[in-house]
Amino acid sequence: MVITILYYLLVATAAGLMVWNLLKSRKWQEEVLYVIVLIPFLLRLLRLK
Amino acid sequence: MIRKIVILSLGALLAALAGGSFHRSRHLREPVVLSSGVTQVKKLSAYFSKLKGTTNDANVYVLEGAEPGGGVLILGGSHPEEPATRLTAWILAEQSAVAKGKVFVVLSANRSGTTVTRPSGAYPPDFTIPTSWGGQKFRMGDRWSNPLDQWPDPEVYIHYPTRQNLAYVDIRNLNRCWPGRANGTLTERTTYALTELIRTEKIDLVIDLHEAELQYPVISTIVAHQKGQDLAAMASMVISGDEFKIGVDNSPPALRGLSHREIGDHTDAISLLFETPEPFLDATRGRTDAGLLLEGKDDFVVKAGQHGLLFEKIDEKGWPIDVRVGRHCSTILTVLDVWSEDHPDRAVTLRNVPRYAEVIAKGTGAFLRDPAKADPKSISYE
Numbered sequence: 001m002v003i004t005i006l007y008y009l010l011v012a013t014a015a016g017l018m019v020w021n022l023l024k025s026r027k028w029q030e031e032v033l034y035v036i037v038l039i040p041f042l043l044r045l046l047r048l049k
Numbered sequence: 050m051i052r053k054i055v056i057l058s059l060g061a062l063l064a065a066l067a068g069g070s071f072h073r074s075r076h077l078r079e080p081v082v083l084s085s086g087v088t089q090v091k092k093l094s095a096y097f098s099k100l101k102g103t104t105n106d107a108n109v110y111v112l113e114g115a116e117p118g119g120g121v122l123i124l125g126g127s128h129p130e131e132p133a134t135r136l137t138a139w140i141l142a143e144q145s146a147v148a149k150g151k152v153f154v155v156l157s158a159n160r161s162g163t164t165v166t167r168p169s170g171a172y173p174p175d176f177t178i179p180t181s182w183g184g185q186k187f188r189m190g191d192r193w194s195n196p197l198d199q200w201p202d203p204e205v206y207i208h209y210p211t212r213q214n215l216a217y218v219d220i221r222n223l224n225r226c227w228p229g230r231a232n233g234t235l236t237e238r239t240t241y242a243l244t245e246l247i248r249t250e251k252i253d254l255v256i257d258l259h260e261a262e263l264q265y266p267v268i269s270t271i272v273a274h275q276k277g278q279d280l281a282a283m284a285s286m287v288i289s290g291d292e293f294k295i296g297v298d299n300s301p302p303a304l305r306g307l308s309h310r311e312i313g314d315h316t317d318a319i320s321l322l323f324e325t326p327e328p329f330l331d332a333t334r335g336r337t338d339a340g341l342l343l344e345g346k347d348d349f350v351v352k353a354g355q356h357g358l359l360f361e362k363i364d365e366k367g368w369p370i371d372v373r374v375g376r377h378c379s380t381i382l383t384v385l386d387v388w389s390e391d392h393p394d395r396a397v398t399l400r401n402v403p404r405y406a407e408v409i410a411k412g413t414g415a416f417l418r419d420p421a422k423a424d425p426k427s428i429s430y431e
Contacts, residue, residue, distance in 0.1 A: 032056055049068075
């Protein structure tokens with residue numbers, strides 16, 4: 001259970017960093033890339049897959 | 050900033066579409082219209098209370114005959130990505146009746162595995178069996194329990210009780226977790242509950258239904274524990290003479306965790322495992338969709354066969370689901386016939402189950418019942 005909680009905290013942190021980078025980015029190609037990479041992290045946080 | 054909001058919105062839309070598909074697949078309700086022969090629907094937790102409330106607290110359909118006899122347990126969905134196993138069990142629960150003895154049928158032995166598909170496998174989320182009343186939709190499933198239900202995996206899976214080292218992912222493989230462990234993982238607790246069922250109900254014979262890729266040498270066969278070798282050999286001869294070719298393989302004593310090994314070793318029951326060919330599982334397959342799952346046709350797998358890489362024949366006709374379900378139905382019926390002839394005091398007589406030729410002629414869907422026309426009290430959900 002402790003490992004599971006730590007894992008979800010890691011996923012949330014990584015997702016947060018991706019959103020932060022997205023906001024800071026100036027290139028639209030990078031923004032699209034961040035959003036695509038973010039999707040599986042969101043699905044895992046929401047316990048959908 | 051507007052650009053960022055647009056890109057984020059598109060991402061959110063993609064996540065919602067994907068998430069919606071995963072959610073629908075995980076929570077799809079699969080109705081079972083009970084045959085008049087089903088006398089009870091129990092939960093697996095009735096045999097091991099620690100399974101209560103978990104995803105794997107599967108339904109156990111009990112068919113009791115008027116005459117006393119032996120006990121048989123039939124498992125579908127040990128590996129949910131092998132749909133002929135669940136469909137065969139579905140036909141038993143919806144159509145069959147027992148004249149003598151008791152039959153216990155589980156449609157989703159690893160229910161957790163029915164709620165997920167292979168990560169990066171591009172599996173369809175579900176599939177539909179056509180029927181005269183429109184069709185019935187089933188969850189696709191995977192070989193392993195859903196990581197959302199059992200996580201994390203260890204670096205190496207150490208099988209209990211033999212301590213044999215197995216692949217890490219197989220700690221979520223129901224057919225590597227026999228005989229189970231009361232304080233183990235969800236998958237181990239599931240096999241523990243099934244082992245308790247076998248002991249409590251004094252089961253004589255366990256039949257674990259499976260499907261295999263054509264590149265796997267254990268295919269189109271009955272894998273038998275040494276206690277069941279004579280039974281499997283006789284059934285194989287009868288079926289091969291009358292209906293289709295099926296072989297016999299001995300359960301290897303050194304390979305642990307499998308039903309055909311551990312059930313035979315740890316209970317009084319004879320354990321048998323049936324395999325039919327499923328091209329959908331082959332690594333060299335092409336597009337992985339519901340068509341391949343149900344029709345079993347694939348040019349790449351045929352090509353592999355032309356290069357001598359397969360352990361079963363395949364041509365342009367493929368291995369349709371009706372052929373695979375029909376094989377399982379006939380193999381079950383023949384094994385029970387042979388068993389009953391050899392053990393009249395522990396005989397089990399199953400009725401109203403179609404044989405191979407009938408399933409092929411009418412289609413699997415002909416043996417699924419319309420839940421819209423059934424009494425709601427006679428419907429159970431998987």
